[in-house]
Amino acid sequence: MVAAEKTLIHGIRRFASHSRNRAVIxxxxxxxAVLRVSAGQELLVTTDFSIENVHFRRxxxxxxxxxxxxxxxxxxxxxAMGGExxxxxxxxxxxxxxxxxxxxxxxxxxTRLAERYGVQLAGGDISAAPEITADIVAVGQVPIGxxxxxxxxxxxDVIYVTGExxxxxxxxKQLFAGRKVRPSPAGRHFFPDPRLEAGAWLxxxxxxxxxxxxxxGLSIDLGHICEESxxxxxxxxxxxxxxxxxxxxxxxxxxxxxxxxxxxPGKVKMPAAIRGxxxxxxxxxxxxxxRSAIRILDDNGRARALRPLGWQHFRL
Amino acid sequence: MVAAEKTLIHGIRRFASHSRNRAVIxxxxxxxAVLRVSAGQELLVTTDFSIENVHFRRxxxxxxxxxxxxxxxxxxxxxAMGGExxxxxxxxxxxxxxxxxxxxxxxxxxTRLAERYGVQLAGGDISAAPEITADIVAVGQVPIGxxxxxxxxxxxDVIYVTGExxxxxxxxKQLFAGRKVRPSPAGRHFFPDPRLEAGAWLxxxxxxxxxxxxxxGLSIDLGHICEESxxxxxxxxxxxxxxxxxxxxxxxxxxxxxxxxxxxPGKVKMPAAIRGxxxxxxxxxxxxxxRSAIRILDDNGRARALRPLGWQHFRL
Numbered sequence: 018m019v020a021a022e023k024t025l026i027h028g029i030r031r032f033a034s035h036s037r038n039r040a041v042i043x044x045x046x047x048x049x050a051v052l053r054v055s056a057g058q059e060l061l062v063t064t065d066f067s068i069e070n071v072h073f074r075r076x077x078x079x080x081x082x083x084x085x086x087x088x089x090x091x092x093x094x095x096x097a098m099g100g101e102x103x104x105x106x107x108x109x110x111x112x113x114x115x116x117x118x119x120x121x122x123x124x125x126x127x128t129r130l131a132e133r134y135g136v137q138l139a140g141g142d143i144s145a146a147p148e149i150t151a152d153i154v155a156v157g158q159v160p161i162g163x164x165x166x167x168x169x170x171x172x173x174d175v176i177y178v179t180g181e182x183x184x185x186x187x188x189x190k191q192l193f194a195g196r197k198v199r200p201s202p203a204g205r206h207f208f209p210d211p212r213l214e215a216g217a218w219l220x221x222x223x224x225x226x227x228x229x230x231x232x233x234g235l236s237i238d239l240g241h242i243c244e245e246s247x248x249x250x251x252x253x254x255x256x257x258x259x260x261x262x263x264x265x266x267x268x269x270x271x272x273x274x275x276x277x278x279x280x281x282p283g284k285v286k287m288p289a290a291i292r293g294x295x296x297x298x299x300x301x302x303x304x305x306x307x308r309s310a311i312r313i314l315d316d317n318g319r320a321r322a323l324r325p326l327g328w329q330h331f332r333l
Numbered sequence: 334m335v336a337a338e339k340t341l342i343h344g345i346r347r348f349a350s351h352s353r354n355r356a357v358i359x360x361x362x363x364x365x366a367v368l369r370v371s372a373g374q375e376l377l378v379t380t381d382f383s384i385e386n387v388h389f390r391r392x393x394x395x396x397x398x399x400x401x402x403x404x405x406x407x408x409x410x411x412x413a414m415g416g417e418x419x420x421x422x423x424x425x426x427x428x429x430x431x432x433x434x435x436x437x438x439x440x441x442x443x444t445r446l447a448e449r450y451g452v453q454l455a456g457g458d459i460s461a462a463p464e465i466t467a468d469i470v471a472v473g474q475v476p477i478g479x480x481x482x483x484x485x486x487x488x489x490d491v492i493y494v495t496g497e498x499x500x501x502x503x504x505x506k507q508l509f510a511g512r513k514v515r516p517s518p519a520g521r522h523f524f525p526d527p528r529l530e531a532g533a534w535l536x537x538x539x540x541x542x543x544x545x546x547x548x549x550g551l552s553i554d555l556g557h558i559c560e561e562s563x564x565x566x567x568x569x570x571x572x573x574x575x576x577x578x579x580x581x582x583x584x585x586x587x588x589x590x591x592x593x594x595x596x597x598p599g600k601v602k603m604p605a606a607i608r609g610x611x612x613x614x615x616x617x618x619x620x621x622x623x624r625s626a627i628r629i630l631d632d633n634g635r636a637r638a639l640r641p642l643g644w645q646h647f648r649l
Contacts, residue, residue: 048413097364
């Protein structure tokens with residue numbers, strides 16, 4: 018082990034000690050972490066890359082934001098299953114010339130979000146890498162058989178989203194245009210708050226028939242629900258809650274808002290907000306249409322196919 | 334999602350279907366995988382990077398070997414806890430110009446090893462990356478409280494290793510010297526077989542007081558046992574089982590043999606082989622010596638400090 022690696026590992030151990038979860042029996046310091054899932058619970062596992070110049074740019078994203086977003090991506094997947102997060106694992110590849118301060122601030126951003134949700138950093142790996150490469154593993158639990166999957170949407174179900182859409186892509190568009198954007202804790206781009214409370218609340222109530230988080234953009238992620246459920250969807254453009262710094266186009270195709278997209282039978286009485294997060298009805302599930310998985314109603318009440326474009330448009 | 338990514342995901346889903354494990358309730362295709370751990374079992378989780386030009390070179394290592402070694406690293410960590418592997422998750426970052434064939438053969442190498450041990454590929458992530466970057470998550474189980482940790486070694490315990498040491502570093506040395514080395518399925522470099530059966534056998538018998546896998550090299554990994562257990566160690570150089578293509582120096586400091594290093598009280602009757610894998614007694618645990626964590630006896634019976642050098646010497 019080289020000296021720099023040792024320093025980094027000590028830093029990680031120190032940060033890891035800030036947030037504990039009782040599911041973690043043995044954390045960092047052995048060949049594997051040992052976790053205990055509560056009786057009657059199943060385990061949720063998800064992994065997500067955060068790679069320099071693919072998912073972020075060092076000149077645009079402060080290290081704290083990169084660390085926060087890295088973990089937020091994993092926690093948002095846990096939220097989309099209706100789960101409770103327990104632990105995370107961080108594999109971190111760093112260029113040899115990266116200032117120690119960058120790694121410290123990255124860990125601070127990640128740890129602060131971990132603390133907010135009681136998630137313990139329980140292990141990982143460290144390596145040299147040509148560019149900053151983080152892979153986060155998020156582990157959670159959910160009562161047996163109660164995960165909210167992508168495959169449960171049925172014709173007649175109503176489609177909902179939390180929060181507002183296109184905000185993250187709106188910020189990215191400003192960055193691409195060369196504007197200086199202050200990395201504010203509000204907004205969905207720099208420090209998105211995963212919708213863990215809303216997701217768990219919905220799952221406890223047994224309300225959603227299907228759920229996914231909006232990481233790739235509405236047109237792609239709603240497509241995943243349609244594909245896994247064997248259905249189609251009709252979205253009403255006038256109903257899409259477009260973020261203030263954004264546009265309908267970015268709200269339909271921009272990624273990384275980390276809001277929840279879910280469906281529920283029409284008879285379900287859905288509140289207008291869950292734990293302070295707005296819920297908006299944006300359309301409905303229809304029988305499978307082989308010509309177009311998703312259609313969208315324009316202002317004049319005309320329907321057209323909504324093609325999956327997704328966030329590769331805005332890819333760094 | 335770009336077309337190439339879709340092709341890759343379909344390839345991964347196809348490979349994933351080759352090896353099933355009943356612990357995986359929902360595999361690839363949702364926001365998270367859902368796993369069910371058997372009653373009375375704890376969960377083991379470990380993550381390991383395999384990065385081009387750090388852990389392998391494309392001109393030296395066939396893609397099948399890179400895929401095999403990627404998963405072997407994770408399974409070896411499960412073996413070192415005495416666990417049973419269940420599932421793995423693969424985060425794969427690939428350069429845009431990489432031939433599809435390379436990715437296919439990488440997945441074949443990984444899947445063949447997964448099949449051998451009934452491990453299901455249950456999820457992961459895909460991204461563009463400047464160089465091939467794989468991060469494997471291995472998930473396993475072990476009866477509650479029965480994990481073999483690094484921290485249980487006590488003065489008087491005997492130190493054992495499985496197999497032979499230095500073989501992987503011996504091959505790497507040949508590669509560095511510009512020799513053509515045939516990537517044979519024997520030997521520990523290209524297709525190391527993780528010691529899962531030996532590890533589980535030892536754990537079931539309650540024999541080891543501490544265990545670790547030899548990934549960084551004996552001088553580093555025995556150091557981890559000493560540090561976590563608060564003890565020191567005396568190794569007898571004449572007893573080290575040196576691989577045929579290697580040397581004592583490489584056996585002491587070369588990494589990636591993925592053998593098991595473990596300790597057991599002197600009164601334990603240890604067999605000479607476990608499931609066909611040789612077991613060799615190489616030294617003993619002593620009380621903590623603050624001057625040198627590990628000492629080594631030379632041919633003349635003189636003891637000297639064994640400094641942790643480890644596999645960074647052989648780093649690509």
